[in-house]
Amino acid sequence: MCEESTDGREGAAGSRAGDRRSPVEERYQKVFEHNNDAVMIVDFESESFVDVNPRACELLGYSREEFLSMDPEAIHPDDIARVRKEFISQIKTEGTGFTDDLTCVTKDGDEVPTEISGAALTPGDKNDAAADAEPKRMIAMLRDISERVQNRQELEQKVERLDRFASIVSHDLQNPVSVIQGHAELARQTGDSEHFDAIENAADRMEEMLSELLKLTREGDLVHERTEIDLAAMAQSVWADCDMAPATLEVESSTTFRADRDRLHELFVNLFENARDHGGPSTTLCVGVVDESEQNGFYVADNGTGVPAEDSDDIFEWGHTTTGDGTGFGLAIVAEIVEAHGWQIEVGESASGGARFEITGIAQYS
Structure with missing residues (x-):
């Protein structure tokens, strides 16, 4: 927390610590000290802090003494040029300024998204000739907008x-x-x-x-209630719905596991259609259990042309397609459904040289 100045520096109300303040100054001092926003008095010429309130210390982690000995650039190093060009210059020319896009850095190095509003502090009041002079200082009010950004x-x-x-x-x-x-x-x-x-x-x-x-x-x-699924029955049901003839389906092995039935239906539809679109209408597809002791899952393989090596890293990206009339959604949808279940998917080469998609990491596997 910031402590009240006792070194004779000017405070927020412009009085010295030993001076008696007027009631108006006292009220301004209370507003300064108890404000929920970080409030800072900045000198234009030296670009240094003249005073800061307790909330500024709390927000950024510095003591008041540390603030008064540091350069304001230290709390927003990446935005200092823009602050000078857009914020400070606006205050000098128009008397006030605002920006809702300022990233501040705490003493611990954490970034805090903030908005800042400011106003020029005139040398005197409206009856003082000095009031027409160029402002030497400004008051800046910094607000943490982390929750809003989130x-x-x-x-x-x-x-x-x-x-x-x-x-x-x-x-x-x-x-x-x-x-x-x-x-x-x-x-x-x-x-x-x-x-x-x-x-x-x-x-x-x-x-x-x-x-x-x-x-x-x-x-x-994306995934709702999971029910027990028989791999062979699901594949054959989807195959019937897709009306894939003259392509053929071979179920080489089967098992049961738990999954969202509707989402799994969509997964198989998209894998089947992908095989047909890339392998031709007479493609043969195979479905079976991944035969590895440490990998619980199933595969969908075909005898088509396979996946080009240069496309293997991109085929699950939204909009990626290698056919002229493709949407690039099919395999991206498959990957989305796999991820929503907490599984993993990889593509490799089938025994016949086509594509082999393996979905693994399936829990409650039997």
Whole structure:
């Protein structure tokens, strides 16, 4: 905490410690000492602190004596040039100034986001001829806005997440829409009722996805309740929903684990579609258990062209695509779902030279 000056320096009210203060000066002194913001008196010519209040000491960690012997540049070294150009010059020319973008550094080296407002201190009162002279000092009021900055960052993160959720659902709606369009055309040509069943199933899937989007936007969580999943049954169910023919699926081994069923469905959809888009319509996909003692998980592999070495580090990035009509969302969605479950994903080469995606780190694995 700052202590009251006893060395004869001028205080905030402009009086010496030994002088008797007027009632007005006393009130100003109390405002200075008990202000919730850091208050500093700065000399323009020497760029030095003339006085600081206890809150300034508390905020930045320096004693009053340390403040009075240091350069103001020490508390905002990265912003000093801008402070001189924009803030101090504004106070000199207009009498007041403000900025809400000033990073201060504490004695311990921590950065504190702040806003600062200031006003010139005239040499005398309005009846004094010296009052028209150029101001020699200013009063600066520094406010910690860490909580405000944190709230803004959290809001920005939420908006970004919602944008991604919308991208996920928008992208994954393309599959059931394609199924509906394809079977509607076949229904017109053949009149076979099985096409109407497929259309109805795809429409139901779209309704489920839209319902999930509402949950995501309201609750903000990508993963909800986890239930027991049979790997083989899940892969085969998704395969049927995707209508991937003439591509083929081979389930080489299976296991059970816990996951959000809807999110896992989307994960498989995107891996299957990625294999078809890059390997052609007759691609063969394999699903099975990762056969390593220290790695609990499963894989999805194909016999396509594989992942180019130069793309292996970027394929899970949003917007990255190697096809002319791709959105770059598919594998990014897969990575997002994997991360939300607390798992890990890696891509390598399958036994047939195609791509092999391994999802590992799955708990409650049997």
